[in-house]
Amino acid sequence: MALDIKLNVFEGPLDLLLHLIEKNKVDIYDIPIAEITEQYMEYIQAMKEAKLDSMSDFLVMAATLLKIKVKMLLPAPEEEEEEGDPRGELVRRLIEYKIYKYASGKLRAYGQEAEKSFYKEPQIPEEVLAYKEEIDPSELLEGVSVEKLCEVFCFVMRRRENKKDPIRSDFGEIHEEEIKLEDKIEEIDQYIRSSKTASFFQIMEIQKTKEAAIVAFLSILELMKQGRIWAAQETIGGDIIIEALEQKDERKTGND
Incomplete structure (x- = not known):
């Protein structure tokens, strides 16, 4: 499958993987590793041709994908059957990244919306600023x-x-007018x-x-x-x- 790859768009390997999953409309909990790995390697090849410096993280993820692909293709030894789906850790990281990406997008949108607001500077009349108490x-x-x-x-x-008379005070008080x-x-x-x-x-x-x-x-x-x-x-x-x-x-x- 041919990919329309734009370099320097993705913030990291997880961002690229999330893009490929959403583009292929696959379930993030059931990633087709073989297909996604092939598309991911095409992107890595394009990065090599462009001679980009930020390839180390992408290469580490490529190795991770290939390792998961091998585990899923080969029959697992009996001692590794209890470990579960080899894609589990990758899925967890992708979901965590997706949450943070969504939150950062919301914050960015709020910031852009706030930039459209303008606040009027306080305008105090000159006579108020010039007022001084006549008497200190x-x-x-x-x-x-x-x-x-x-x-x-x-x-x-x-x-x-x-000075109150203690004897007369016992007879009560007469309240005067307010x-x-x-x-x-x-x-x-x-x-x-x-x-x-x-x-x-x-x-x-x-x-x-x-x-x-x-x-x-x-x-x-x-x-x-x-x-x-x-x-x-x-x-x-x-x-x-x-x-x-x-x-x-x-x-x-x-x-x-």
Whole structure:
């Protein structure tokens, strides 16, 4: 049977054998060794004429095919009858190669499909890129970190708990109206501006309930974030002095 052989197409001897099996439409589990070996040798001869360098693997497979062909033509000795079909190992290798070839083909197809996709680069408006915060929060705190503020807050809350009357506390609590954060922010802001300077301890002390103290604490944090107040702590673990931001600026201008 004449073969239309194209050299340098097959990736190896297993690839060539799989091609011959599929071309002849034979069962991979029942390979006609004589016919396939003849076609395989024609390919080897074409490789020799082309003087290709990658012949070593193909020659090894040719020797394997000839060995299997001889075993199938000659009667097997009794001690070798239990070994089974001499094509078994070759069939196993071909099936394994076919699985990997199919998987690599799928991956290659996915890659080619992905090359057809284009992704738009992120486009951020210039005004967003150019935006800078008008107020640097680090300049407002001057050594007062959020962690320190939380420590002072916890200290004040513990002191409030210690001041409770243990006898009166047994009669229960009277729950007041819900405290809104917006209202408390304005209340704290007005208190600081009217007092010129305010003590963090004092602000916490004048709160009537634990809920009010918590909302007051959140209000102070929000006022700092908005740049409406300034806070400083002179000693570690000491009180925190709070001023309105405009008052701080005026004080600096007067000193200058």
